[in-house]
Amino acid sequence: MNRRLVESASVHLDLVPVMLTGQRLEPSALADLEMIVIDVDRLEEIRSLISSRGEDLSDGVLPAVILATLPDDPSAQGTDSFDAVLAFPMTPAQISAQLSVILLAHRAFARRYHSALEELHLNRRIFRSVTSGISVASATRPDLPLIYVNPAFEVMTGYRLEEIAGLNCRFLQGEERDQPALTVLREAILAEREVVVILKNFRKDGTFFWNELSLSPIRNRDGELTHFVGIQTDVTAxxxxxxxxxxxxxxxxxxxxxxxxxxxxxxxxxxxxxxxxxxxxxxxxxxxxxxxxxxxxxxxxxxxxxxxxxxxYKQSTKPQAINLSDLIDSVLDVYSARLSARGVTIERRERTTQSIVCMESEIRQVLNNLVSNAMDALRGHHGRLLIRTREATEWRSNVKGIAISVSDTGSGIDPSEIQSIYKAFYTTKGLRGTGLGLWISSEIVDRHQGRLLVRSSQRESRSGTTFTLFLPFQALPS
Incomplete structure (x- = not known):
């Protein structure tokens, strides 16, 4: 009687009832069912079937399991194996109402599930279709092992996911374990922050390539770090x-x-x-x-x-301590006669005698470029070239060092051009310039953990440009 009441209520809800009395339910059949109303005798069978399904998302949503029982039946205690209970005796209206509530809740869950599943499949397709390499490492397991790489990563490196799953991605470094960028990468990982570095990596066949790695931390809802996602781009060219x-x-x-x-x-x-x-x-x-x-x-x-x-142009092979006054002398000696012939007055104000550790030839190249640019800006102006040195502190990092200012009283730089002067091939000198001097200089300064700033004015009687070069006392290039 109770079974017929349930069947009648399910028909009323536009469901097609299937009687499984005496039949053993196969795991594959679960995908075609929305609800299973079962008595305690077959509860273990359903529990086993659900366990056998595991977490395979491709099988769809599990059906709602409803236990049919009497009020005093101890099997109705706990809800770990079923979603609801029909405690008989019940009227047809009560059965229909309860099944209706269960069905609505189950279908709402199924819609959310399928929406999330579609989004997951879309993300997987995106991961597999992008041309940049993508790798995911677990941050909750020791040594940050890889758990996923996309096909572009496999093509770029020659390694398949099955070969490298569970390994730290340092295997790509080969014997190049002393790269300065690795220090920056390790510090970012310890600080759990984003970082972009360029590393020399090696493919499976032994050939090397330059890998621009963008690493980002991934956190859960509680803000706990769970993964690191790396995006690899081959920037060898x-x-x-x-x-x-x-x-x-x-x-x-x-x-x-x-x-x-x-x-x-x-x-x-x-x-x-x-x-x-x-x-x-x-x-x-x-x-x-x-x-x-x-x-x-x-x-x-x-x-x-x-x-x-x-x-x-004697190239430095390693950082060494240099005296800035001697370095400035070596640059000005080359240009002093020409500056004098143009009526340019050279002024020097040196407020520090401390030495710095740097690549001498590279810093000399930067100063030569700044003096050369100042001399070009003073063409026909008969103005002043002022070079100053002083001890300073870089306000962002609080690192102490020396600031060198090269100022001229030329015509100044247009404000619209200030943001572009450090770009490759950008020049304000027309055919007389290559557009590479300041680009190279800024790169050298960055590698020495320094800063190169500029301010300029085109106001009448107060025009001119000042480049300020800050270098730490230990300006070791990275």
């Missing part, structure tokens, strides 16, 4: 192109330096030729000696210029 640009800028700088040296040496050489000629023609021994002494001073000037030029 870009890194090689930038390296070629740096070499190009070095060659261009050598050309500019050679032109400056030729100009600086030509004047004293002409003087020497004239003085030697006068000494040869003079019958007065004292007068001839004075000519030769003057010629000797000009030769010493030539010697200073050539020695500074040889020192200028």
């Amino acid at each position: 870009r890194v090689e192109f930038e390296a070629a640009l740096r070499e190009s800028e070095k060659l261009a700088a050598v050309g500019r330096l050679a032109s400056s040296i030729a100009h600086e040496i030509n004047n004293p050489l002409e003087s020497i030729v004239n003085l030697v000629y006068l000494a040869q023609r003079s019958d007065n021994l004292l007068e001839a000696r004075n000519y030769l002494q003057t010629a000797d001073r000009e030769l010493q000037r030539v010697k200073l210029i050539t020695s500074q030029s040889l020192r200028f």
Whole structure:
């Protein structure tokens, strides 16, 4: 009687009742059912079937399990194996009402489930279709093991997910375990924050590539770190192109330096030729000696210029302690005569004698570029070139170091151009500029953990530009 009442109520709810008396229910049949009304004798069977389904999302939503029982039946205690209870005896209206509530709740859950499942499948398709490599590492297990990589990662590295699941992604580093970027990466992982680094990695076949890794922490609803997601992009072509640009800028700088040296040496050489000629023609021994002494001073000037030029592009192989005053001398010696010929006054205000540890040739290249730019800005202005040094503190990091300011009283830089001057190939000099000097300089300063700032004015009678270079006392390049 109770079974017929349940059947009648299910028909009233537009359900198709299926009687399973005496039949063993197969796991695959669960996908076709919305509700199962069962007595205590078959409860263990249903429990076993549900367990066998596991967590396979492709099988759909499990049916609602309703236990049919009497009020005093102890099997109705607890709800871990069923979703609701029909405690007989019940009237048809009560049965229909209770099944209706259960069915509505179950269908609402099913809609949310299918919506979440569709979103999950969409995310999986997105992960598999993007061209950048994607890797997911577990942050709750020791050594951050990989738990997922997308097909683009497999193509980029040559490793399949089955080969590397459970491994830390450091296997991509090969023997290159001393890369400076790895220190930045480890610090970001410990601090549980985002980071972008470029690493030298190796594919399964042993070939290397430059990997731009963007790492982001993933947290649960409670704010606890659960995973790290990495996005890998092969930037080998870009890194090689930038390296070629740096070499190009070095060659261009050598050309500019050679032109400056030729100009600086030509004047004293002409003087020497004239003085030697006068000494040869003079019958007065004292007068001839004075000519030769003057010629000797000009030769010493030539010697200073050539020695500074040889020192200028001697490449540093490792960081070393340098005195900034000597470094500034070596740069100004190359340009002092030309600046003097243009009527430019050179002023120096040095408020520190401390040395810094850096790559000497690279910082010299930065200062040379700043002085050269100032000299171009002063073309026809007969103004001032002011170089100042002082001890300073970088306000963002609270790191102590030295600030070097190179100021000119030229025409200034248009405010609309300030944001672009550090971009590659951007120049305000027209055909006279390569657009690489400040780009290379800013890159060198960044690698020394320093900062290069600029301020400029085009106001009448107060125009000019100041570049301020900050370098830590230990400006070790990364």
